[in-house]
Amino acid sequence: MSEQKHRCGWVALMGPPNAGKSTLLNAYLGQKVAIVTSKPQTTRNQITGILSEPDSQVIFMDTPGIHKLRGKMNRILLQAAWQAMASADVLVAMLDGDLYIRRPEFLDKDIEPMLKPIAEETRPVAVVINKIDMFADKSKMLPLLEKITQIWPNAEVFPISALTGNGLEALLEFIKKHLPIAPPQFPTDQLSTLPIRFMAAEIIREKLFNTLRQELPYSTTVDIENWEEDKQRKITFINAVIYVARGTHKAMVIGKGGQNLKKVGQFAREEISTLIDQKVHLELFVKVREDWQEDLNFLHSIGLGNPHEM
Numbered sequence: 496m497s498e499q500k501h502r503c504g505w506v507a508l509m510g511p512p513n514a515g516k517s518t519l520l521n522a523y524l525g526q527k528v529a530i531v532t533s534k535p536q537t538t539r540n541q542i543t544g545i546l547s548e549p550d551s552q553v554i555f556m557d558t559p560g561i562h563k564l565r566g567k568m569n570r571i572l573l574q575a576a577w578q579a580m581a582s583a584d585v586l587v588a589m590l591d592g593d594l595y596i597r598r599p600e601f602l603d604k605d606i607e608p609m610l611k612p613i614a615e616e617t618r619p620v621a622v623v624i625n626k627i628d629m630f631a632d633k634s635k636m637l638p639l640l641e642k643i644t645q646i647w648p649n650a651e652v653f654p655i656s657a658l659t660g661n662g663l664e665a666l667l668e669f670i671k672k673h674l675p676i677a678p679p680q681f682p683t684d685q686l687s688t689l690p691i692r693f694m695a696a697e698i699i700r701e702k703l704f705n706t707l708r709q710e711l712p713y714s715t716t717v718d719i720e721n722w723e724e725d726k727q728r729k730i731t732f733i734n735a736v737i738y739v740a741r742g743t744h745k746a747m748v749i750g751k752g753g754q755n756l757k758k759v760g761q762f763a764r765e766e767i768s769t770l771i772d773q774k775v776h777l778e779l780f781v782k783v784r785e786d787w788q789e790d791l792n793f794l795h796s797i798g799l800g801n802p803h804e805m
């Protein structure tokens with residue numbers, strides 16, 4: 496491909512919580528840059544993933560799910576999503592096809608916040624119906640397709656499964672086709688614009704989501720306090736703090752005989768070690784910080800709202 500034909504641009508992955516946005520990003524990159532859990536509202540930042548191919552560089556912005564919730568942290572999360580939308584060349588709005596086929600009543604509520612912004616959009620929009628692996632009878636999708644074409648006639652619709660990879664090529668073709676002709680903006684071996692220690696904190700947060708029950712993970716957050724590389728011994732020493740919002744949560748995070756914390760630490764250490772390709776010594780501390788979700792300075796200090804300034 497000649498240099499003049501090279502395309503490069505920004506793509507916003509948006510949609511309601513749990514639709515599979517982060518899963519799609521990881522699928523395109525063939526590597527995990529965004530954490531994924533079965534619980535909604537996992538992503539808390541704008542996560543970038545850079546897909547470099549000979550003819551193009553697609554810079555994806557994975558975003559927190561768009562939903563209506565109060566509180567300072569949730570406002571920051573929504574801001575991250577709308578900011579990504581504002582700076583994108585191409586928009587990808589993702590819906591959980593499986594959910595609306597099982598529970599059609601969720602559709603209107605989920606699309607409501609995006610209804611007008613997307614309908615009035617002049618940039619290229621792909622509406623993605625994800626999780627098609629979950630229903631064998633594809634005709635069940637028809638009412639959903641009909642509704643989308645009606646409310647967003649400007650969008651092109653792509654049924655996909657981010658999990659199995661079905662439909663991903665067609666969607667990527669659409670994205671690439673609509674990117675501006677431009678040289679790569681990042682080195683072609685760079686996977687994300689996020690600092691590695693932010694990614695490590697995210698990995699720990701994912702393990703908290705997987706290990707802790709019910710609502711508890713939502714009131715936790717992770718901050719890397721210390722990161723030191725012993726170049727001679729080829730070990731990275733990491734101290735991370737898990738913040739909880741209440742004293743009672745502390746014991747729950749630690750678990751009986753420390754079993755939860757041990758599990759989180761072990762899984763996170765393995766994954767961070769793979770990420771940085773080095774042995775990792777990880778120490779986790781649990782601290783109570785009441786109302787951390789309402790403390791803007793604290794939220795900023797741990798990279799929420801402005802992850803690039805961590």
Ligand SMILES: Nc1nc2c(ncn2[C@@H]2O[C@H](COP(=O)(O)OP(=O)(O)OP(=O)(O)O)[C@@H](O)[C@H]2O)c(=O)[nH]1
Nearest residue numbers: 512513514515516517518533536537538560657658
């Ligand atoms: N069956 C099926 N499950 C999927 C698919 N894509 C994602 N999932 C699952 O859906 C859940 C949510 O996926 P995420 O990628 O975390 O969703 P998200 O949109 O990033 O969610 P938030 O960050 O919370 O907004 C996870 O359990 C995924 O494994 C798919 O194509 N098929």
Ligand SMILES: [Mg+2]
Nearest residue numbers: 516517537538
């Ligand atoms: Mg996500």
